[in-house]
Amino acid sequence: MLGNFEYHNPVKLYFGDHALDFLDQELSKYGKNVQLIYGGGSVKKNGIYDEVVRILKRNGKNIIEDGGVMPNPTIEKLREGIRIARENHTDLLLLVGGGSCFDYAKAVSVSVNCPEDPWDKYFIRFEEPDCEIVPVGGVLTMVGTGSEMNAGSVITNHGQNLKIGHVFGDEVMPKFAIMNPKFTLTLPKKQMVSGIYDIFNHICEQYFSGSDDNTSDYIAEGLMRSVVHSSRIAVKDPQDYEARSNIMWTATWALNTLISRGKSTDWMVHMLGQSVGALTDATHGLTLAAVSLPYYHHIMKDGLPKFVRFAKEVWRVDPAGKSDEQAALEGLDAMKSWMQELGLTLNISELGANEEMIPELVKGTLILDGGYRKLDTEEIAEIFRESL
Ligand code: NZQ
Ligand code: ZN
Numbered sequence: 001m002l003g004n005f006e007y008h009n010p011v012k013l014y015f016g017d018h019a020l021d022f023l024d025q026e027l028s029k030y031g032k033n034v035q036l037i038y039g040g041g042s043v044k045k046n047g048i049y050d051e052v053v054r055i056l057k058r059n060g061k062n063i064i065e066d067g068g069v070m071p072n073p074t075i076e077k078l079r080e081g082i083r084i085a086r087e088n089h090t091d092l093l094l095l096v097g098g099g100s101c102f103d104y105a106k107a108v109s110v111s112v113n114c115p116e117d118p119w120d121k122y123f124i125r126f127e128e129p130d131c132e133i134v135p136v137g138g139v140l141t142m143v144g145t146g147s148e149m150n151a152g153s154v155i156t157n158h159g160q161n162l163k164i165g166h167v168f169g170d171e172v173m174p175k176f177a178i179m180n181p182k183f184t185l186t187l188p189k190k191q192m193v194s195g196i197y198d199i200f201n202h203i204c205e206q207y208f209s210g211s212d213d214n215t216s217d218y219i220a221e222g223l224m225r226s227v228v229h230s231s232r233i234a235v236k237d238p239q240d241y242e243a244r245s246n247i248m249w250t251a252t253w254a255l256n257t258l259i260s261r262g263k264s265t266d267w268m269v270h271m272l273g274q275s276v277g278a279l280t281d282a283t284h285g286l287t288l289a290a291v292s293l294p295y296y297h298h299i300m301k302d303g304l305p306k307f308v309r310f311a312k313e314v315w316r317v318d319p320a321g322k323s324d325e326q327a328a329l330e331g332l333d334a335m336k337s338w339m340q341e342l343g344l345t346l347n348i349s350e351l352g353a354n355e356e357m358i359p360e361l362v363k364g365t366l367i368l369d370g371g372y373r374k375l376d377t378e379e380i381a382e383i384f385r386e387s388l
Contacts, residue, residue, distance in 0.1 A: 001212055002262040009256055011149045012176040015249065017241075019180040020051060026137055026176045027059045031091030035064045035084060037105050039071070039097045043141060046186040052096050052139060064088045069097065072156045072163065072281055073104040075119050081108040082118070085134060092135055098142025098195075099154075099284070105136045106153040106172050123155055123164040133171060139178045142187060143248045144195025144285055146202060146255025148177035156278055161364050163278035165270075179252070181245035185238070192238060193342040194285030196231045196247060200224060201269055201288045202254040207310070208296075208303055209264040209370050216259040221313045223259070226250050228314070228338055235342055266371035269295055272383065275364035282351035289344040290351055293336055294386035298379065300328055303372035307331060348387045358384050 014022040027034070034056055043049040056063050066084050069077060085093070085108055093109055095101035111118040113131040121127050140148050147153075151172040154165035184192075207220040227250045233243035253259070272295060273287035280287075300307050308324050311317035311331025319327040336346070345351060353361065362380050375383075 002214055005261045007257070007261055008170050009149060009173065009258075010170060010175075011173050011256075013149065013179060013252070014176070015179045016245075017180055017182050019178045020055070020139065023052070023055050023139070023178060024059060027056070027061065027092075029175075030135060032060070032062050033064060033089055033091045034061045035066050035081075035088065035090040035093050035108075037066045037069060037081070037093060037095035037097070037101050037108075039067070039069050039101055041067070042186065043096045046141075046183075048096055048139065048141060048183055052094075056094075064090060069095075069101050069104045071098075071100050071283065072154075072277055073100050073107075075123075075155055075157045075159075078104060078107050078111070078118060078155055082111045085112040090134055092137060095136070095138040096141060097138075098140065099145030099147040102136070102138050102140075102145070102147035102174065103153040103155070105138065106147075106151065106168065106174070107155055109134045109136050110168065110172055119155070119157060122153075122166050122168075123157070123162075126166055128169055129172070136174045137176045137178075138174055139180075139183070140248075141183045142191060142195060143184050143244075143251045144198035146199075146251055146253075148174060148179065149252045149256035152255070154274070156281075158278070158281075161278050161360055163274040163364070164366075165274070179248055181241060181248045184244055184248060189235075189238065189343070190283065190286075192234065193231075193344055194283045194289075195251065196227060196234070196285070196342060197289045197339065197344055198285035199227050199247070199251045199254045201285075201292060203227075203259065204292075205267045205269060206260045206263070206265045208299070208306055208372065209266045211303075211305065212263065214263045216261060216263050217309075219253075220259050223250050223254055224314045227254075231338075231342060264370045267368050268371050268375065271366045271368060272380070272387075274366075275361045276348050276351060276353055278364050279357055279360060280348075280352035286345045286351060287348070289339055290346060290348045291383065291387045293332065293339075293346065294383045296332055298375070298383060299372045300332070301325070304328055306372075348384065353384075353388070355385070355388065
């Protein structure tokens, strides 16, 4: 049965190679003080920063610089961003970057007017904001997380070896996102494929759960086929606009709350990957790629009909003359070949993890129960060992 749900996604999107032209009309809705958030400098090298600054100036905005948001943004950087916003009475948090900048901006937005430390309030106790939220808007330059159209925010606390995501309510979603696929063309291949796998896994996390006949699963299969098809073109020719634009759009739909409506979801690959990220600071999508296959092999028998369906519908495995288990395994093998085609890292040792870290990795893994079987800590340790 399709479960009961609410659906409301208020994010305004501007998509295409002229999307930045719409920034003027968005800026007119907000006050003078714009906190300009960006990462380690890619946007200065590729010229997007200059274009955005030019638009801000012609709209008479007071630009408050807030660069240096690192991939996997930290709690220390978050505290700095809150201080900057308070000191400058920020009216709009405008970011130019990827998921890290979006996540960081959302975390700042719910903390500026909140007296409590955000780590305990939002990432340990998972409370909702009870203070005025500063609006967030963004220019997307890295594709994968879907953060441009959701209310998620993932923050890393290296002191506690924890990387934790909080999915806030709709009011924390960005007010607008500007999505020009051309802005992603300067991404290094490692980031491009990491983002592609992040997209694919977001869909898997919502697909591998439940057994009902659910419209979301049909949409999920279409999105998976689209990302596999476009990624094959993009790895051969990273400058292919059609492929890159389809990948950008698929990323948004993979995690904008649509395909989880009316069904249960898993998210254990992300819990395992985030634990690796907390200890190694490795690139998000690569951590997911490195733990996925061992995890799916562990739970395959528990969700066998869905894994057979995945093999048939996503990977075009012909089940004739095969047992369900054989067909399901063929699907996972096809997924592995695709991951290898992309050049993804398939083990966590290449990301800086080792055998001695396993107890800490297990400790940092939040155990969820939405998937086909709830894992215990021993099995989680086994999965990490198999991922080495
Ligand atoms: O920092 P700069 O110099 O800008 O370089 C960035 C960064 O090193 C670079 N980059 C971005 N756009 C570029 C570019 N380089 C060249 N040309 C461009 N156009 O790419 C690197 C990665 O950027 P980042 O924003 O960190 O990547 P991503 O979008 O994958 O975001 C990762 C963060 O999002 C979280 C992850 O855990 C991680 O912390 N996630 C957020 C989610 C959400 N809000 O729903 C869900 C995801 O599952 C994920 O957990
Ligand atoms: Zn992800």
